[in-house]
Amino acid sequence: MTSSRPGMTRIEAGDSQVPKRRRALEIALALGLVLLISVGAVVASAVSRDTNASAASPASLGPADELKLGYFGNITHAPALVGVNQGYIEKNLGDTKLSTQVFNAGPAAIEALNAGAIDATYIGPNPAINSFVKSKGESVSIIAGAASGGAQLVVKPGIKSAADLKGKTLASPQLGGTQDVALRAWLAKQGYKTTPDGGGDVAINPTENAQTLKLFQDGKLDGAWVPEPWASRLVLQAGAKVLVDEKDLWDGSQTGKPGEFPTTILIVNKKFAAEHPQTVEGLLKGHAESVQWLNDTPAAEKASKVNAALKKDSGKALQQNVIDRSLQNITFTVDPLAGTYKKLLQDGVDAGTTKQADLNGIFDLRALNTVTKTKTSAAGLGQD
Structure with a gap:
């Protein structure tokens, strides 16, 4: 009994090492499989993204x-x-x-x-x-x-020339708009100063076109530089007169034809x-x-x-x-x-x-x- 115990112990020890090595091998294989699956998923995801991007690209140009x-x-x-x-x-x-x-x-x-x-x-x-x-x-x-x-400066009939505009109040559709710029640039050439807040030698109040017509009819504006049909409405419905037709300011040196300038x-x-x-x-x-x-x-x-x-x-x-x-x-x-x-x-x-x-x-x-x-x-x- 006593002599067999060591043999049995050796056999048990050898038997216990076999499952351990097997388990280690199984674990290594499992980890490798997980890694392979993960890499495959990453690659598949990248391919999918590339495919989707390629599919989206033509649509973005369509x-x-x-x-x-x-x-x-x-x-x-x-x-x-x-x-x-x-x-x-x-x-x-x-x-x-x-x-x-x-x-x-x-x-x-x-x-x-x-x-x-x-x-x-x-x-x-x-x-x-x-x-x-x-x-x-x-x-x-x-x-x-x-x-x-189709853009004009129209004013009250009593205003005969640019010299009569000092101290007057004019309107344009919106600050920085094409008619607003034309008005301010033209006034500057006449020697007048204007400011964006309505100050200066001639006050410019950027005003919505429909409101400009009403304010002019009510006597609260002296004139306006406006596009059609508002210039015609001020002339025909409110008694304004044309002081400046913008086409007269373009001599044709830019386009080859006098009176040409872009409005729209x-x-x-x-x-x-x-x-x-x-x-x-x-x-x-x-x-x-x-x-x-x-x-x-x-x-x-x-x-x-x-x-x-x-x-x-x-x-x-x-x-x-x-x-x-x-x-x-x-x-x-x-x-x-x-x-x-x-x-x-x-x-x-x-x-x-x-x-x-x-x-x-x-x-x-x-x-x-x-x-x-x-x-x-x-x-x-x-x-x-």
Whole structure:
């Protein structure tokens, strides 16, 4: 018994080592399997992400689900009024949903564009320039023109010349807007000082257009630099007279034709344009068709359709003499008249609403030229 105990002990010890080695081997194999599964999962996840990214990439370059478009209820924005209300833009967008927002003036539209509330907008050139300058060229691209002309300084009949404006109160649609800049720059050339807060030799009160008409009728304003139809409404409905027609300030050295200057252009958020070039091209096709319709349609029918669009947007049509006078003052064109932009920038600098800057890159007219099969020039300030 005593002699067998050591043998039994040796046998038990040997038997106990075998399961231990087996368990260690099993554990090592299990750990290896877990590691292999983990690595496989990581690889599969990476492949899945790459696959998903590849699948998402073409979609990000395809048509947008929705185009949010801004414009104003002005006759100078007739290409938008016609394009939206007669379906030219929606038709050319295909499956992309069109939604619209109506603004009173450019700075508000730019704010909405930069905030992502809209993707593109019809607007005056100076707010577009200001946004481009402030963002160092990252915010917007000008992709087409829409209208030339149709902006005037109208005043009380007793005001005969610029010399009579000292101490008077004038209105513009919004501080930093195209008409506001034109007014301030023109006053500076007449020797008057103005300030953004309404001080200076001539007080400028940025005022919504409809309110400007009422204030002028009530005798609380001496005049206003406004786009159509508001210039015509002030003249025909409130007894104002034209002191300055802005077309007379453009001698043609910038465009080759006296009186040409951009009142309305079409701009797009640069990021949206990069992601959805097909949608931008569809917008431009509809825009070009709208401009063509405006230029080819007899005056009476054109006035009727534009007035109907205004009524749909604002709830009220214009008097016939107002819309007739307004349309006579405007030329509709897809050319943004790029040669005028250095002067427009300088006007903004003189007005104190922007700073001197390089405008190279503000235009991208490639899609416009593809759509229209023309060669509209960017005047060295971008791509055409």
